[in-house]
Amino acid sequence: MSELLFVTWDGGGNVPPALAIARVLQGRGHTVRFLGHESQRAALVEAGFEVEATSRTRTFDRLGDTSPLTMLRTLGDRGAGHDLLAALARRPADLVVVDCLTFGALDAARASGTPYVVLEHLHDAAYRAMLAGPLGLVVRLRRLRPSLALSRARARIVTSLPVLDPLPSDGNFVQVGPVASWSPRSQPVGAEEPAVLVSLSTFGYPGMREALQRIVDATHDLGARVVVTTGPAIEPAELAAPPTVDVRRFVPHAELMGSASLFVGHGGHGSSMAALAHDLPVVLMPMDPNADQVTVARSVQAAGAGRSVRKGASPDDLAPVLAELLADGAHRSAAAALGDAVRAMPGDVLGADAVEAALSRAPAA
The missing domain is CATH 3.40.50.2000 (Glycogen Phosphorylase B;)
Structure with missing residues (x-):
């Protein structure tokens, strides 16, 4: 079995897909740990995962200051990349699963030759728009290289629905479907009280x-x-x-x-x-x-x-x-x-399959 490190951030909706995929992988016998903001530590530990210590990642809390300037600084934080490399130095991983919006960690994985995949927990069309807008500009001004990092990932695991978010025909995409919790209905929609x-x-x-x-x-x-x-x-x-x-x-x-x-x-x-x-x-x-x-x-x-x-x-x-x-x-x-x-398309199961497939895949050129 393999050692896996998930890199995340305190963004709210980005966390459940990572946790769901991590749980499937953990259930298959892999060792899974997380690196994220300190504000996430308690929830990640409660979910049953080991959490890496951070020393250089910027402090952030999604219920605090979420101004545009704070968001740009948080997503382009080089400190997350330094903490990723420190965590790997303490304990190597066979593969790192990097949240697509943690650009500092993404660039550090690329530059260090670390084997990694990118987890896109949103429509890829929206992600492309972000990279073409102010966020992408700020990230590039910080001398991070998101496009190169994305192209060199062993896979870009996209948790969206093909009919709503058709992907480009080229590239290292693996579209696994949404990670969505659901329970069977006892009656058809509209049959009960509205x-x-x-x-x-x-x-x-x-x-x-x-x-x-x-x-x-x-x-x-x-x-x-x-x-x-x-x-x-x-x-x-x-x-x-x-x-x-x-x-x-x-x-x-x-x-x-x-x-x-x-x-x-x-x-x-x-x-x-x-x-x-x-x-x-x-x-x-x-x-x-x-x-x-x-x-x-x-x-x-x-x-x-x-x-x-x-x-x-x-x-x-x-x-x-x-x-x-x-x-x-x-x-x-x-x-x-x-x-x-x-x-x-159960995104948690298919996402875990994509992570496992990437473990044996050669690095992108």
């Missing part, structure tokens, strides 16, 4: 509480049961919600989606794919135009399974959209078709 699940990000985006309040206000006359999960970034008591709206801090999505009729989210890849895995139409309100959320929302809308709405949309703007998607229509069959596709 229910709406509203859940935005676990990341502390500016203006998210106000956006969530407008969504809650838009459900006033919807005629459906509404469950809202606020996540760690928003206190449930901060929302003004009527007694008919059940507001909770956290409930696993798979427990609620199995009896829901509609999902309202922020366009995060993980929650959006989980909703589709339950055959749910979606209304997606991206919180950050520089993240992957806009791309996810547009791809689902183009597939006919949901609608993309503005972050600043008013309750009056949102109410008819929610009513339309809660009702029957072609969007339900489109969501079900995407659900079939998600369930047919």
Whole structure:
């Protein structure tokens, strides 16, 4: 069996895919450990993994300062690369699995000749847009070389759905499908009492509480049961919600989606794919135009399974959209078709297969 080191960061939705793939690999007998931000240590240890010490990685907490400048500094952090090499010096690994947004660690793996794969936990189309935008510019100004690092990886493991995120025909891509938790439904979508699940990000985006309040206000006359999960970034008591709206801090999505009729989210890849895995139409309100959320929302809308709405949309703007998607229509069959596709590609298992295949693959030229 092999020694594997996963490099991650405290970004919220990027962590569950890495953990799920790591669990499969650990279950197959491989030794798996993690390197990430100190703010992640407790959760990673609780998940059953050893966590490497850091000394030069920048401090970051997704519930603290998430300004654009802080994000650029965090993702382009060379300290993560230094800590990666220090961890490997203490205890070598047969393969390193690097989060695609930890550019400092990615470049250190490339420059040192370390065998590595890249885990893309989002639409590759969104990742390409990031590299072509301000983030890519800042990373290159820091004299990191992301394009070269990507090309030299033994594989780029992409956890997206081919129909929503078609990949270029060339390159070292291995598209494994979304890592989405789901539970079988007892009844078809819409057969039970209409229910709406509203859940935005676990990341502390500016203006998210106000956006969530407008969504809650838009459900006033919807005629459906509404469950809202606020996540760690928003206190449930901060929302003004009527007694008919059940507001909770956290409930696993798979427990609620199995009896829901509609999902309202922020366009995060993980929650959006989980909703589709339950055959749910979606209304997606991206919180950050520089993240992957806009791309996810547009791809689902183009597939006919949901609608993309503005972050600043008013309750009056949102109410008819929610009513339309809660009702029957072609969007339900489109969501079900995407659900079939998600369930047919278990990203955790296929991702683990791709990691194991890369262990014996020769380094890219």
